[in-house]
Amino acid sequence: MKSTLILAAALAAFTTSAQAQTAPAPRAAADQIATKKGPLMVQPITHGSVVFTWNGKTIYVDPYGGAAAYAGLAAPDVIVITDIHGDHLDPKTLAGLSVGKALMIVPQAVADKLPAEYKAQVRILRNGQRLDTLGMQVSAIPMYNLPEAPDAMHTKGRGNGYVLSLGGKNVYLSGDTEDIAEMRALKGIDVAFVCMNLPYTMDVQQAAQGVLAFKPGIVYPYHYRGQSGLSDVDGFKKTVNTANKKIDVRLRNWYPAAQ
Structure with a gap:
């Protein structure tokens, strides 16, 4: 009887451990945005990573944080990567991830650092170029730090923001940028994903x-x-909506694992 109890306890511990290893990472609920070709599903993942599902296609943006964060999601048809940094x-x-059939849209600096196995899947876009x-x-938009300097963490022309x-x-993806003229000049953006973390990009007021x-x-x-923790996104929303109530500021938890 005692050995049976020990065996049952061991089996339960193993099952719990296996479930913990295979359970998907927590993530915010997906949003749905109407388009002329069906809904655009927006799935926050973590930090600068997001997955879009639209018109039968799945698009991964800056996949980061471990494969478990993408458990249960369709394999990507397209992957867009903004910059060379590890996040x-x-x-x-x-x-x-199952990325073998995905088209990878990247800047040259990213293409230079991708493992050789992905080279045949890569399409390089430079700032100002577009791919249909x-x-x-997919249009490549500049992203960089101000003031411009050769030793900046993000130099102009190295990385891409994107408009899909x-x-x-x-849909605008800022990548790692500050409040640059090219961002301010954007027209007709329906959905924007905007960074705000010091000292790497911009502060909340710049972003607003x-x-x-x-x-x-x-x-x-x-x-x-950023280096000092999470930025004040509630303050961002207040600043934006005090000046313009028409902009729908959507606060989602991009760091659920930290809770």
Whole structure:
């Protein structure tokens, strides 16, 4: 009887351990945004990583944080990567995902650092270039630090922000940038993902003023973990909506594992 109890306890412990290893990481609920070609599903993952599902296609943005964060999601048809830093270009996460059939849209600096096994899947876009593929348009937008300097963490031309045009909706992904003129000059942005984390990108007030300049219909603060912890996204929302109540500021938990 005693040995049976010991065996049962061991089996229960093993099952619990296995479940803990295979359970998907917690993540915020997905949002749905209407487009002319069906709903755009927006799934926050973590930090600067998000997954879009639209028109039968799945798009991964800066896959990072480990493959478990993507458990239960469809394999990507397209992967866009903004920059060379490890929270954007994460070979370990890529290696754990089913990315063999995905088109990878990246800047040259990322292409230079990708493992050789992905080279045939890569399409390089430089700032100002556009790619039409799989029924969508992908435009590369500058992202960089101010003031411009050769030793800046993000130099102009190295990385890409992106505008994805999906069924009549324009979706802007800021990447790691500050409140640059190119962002302020954007037109017709329906959905924006805007970073705010010091000292790598911009502070909350810079991000708010940039958003108020280009007036997206919806804005998600993302990529808001910095050296001093998480940025004040509630303050961002208050600043934006005090000046412009029409902008739908959507606060989502991009760091659920930290809770």
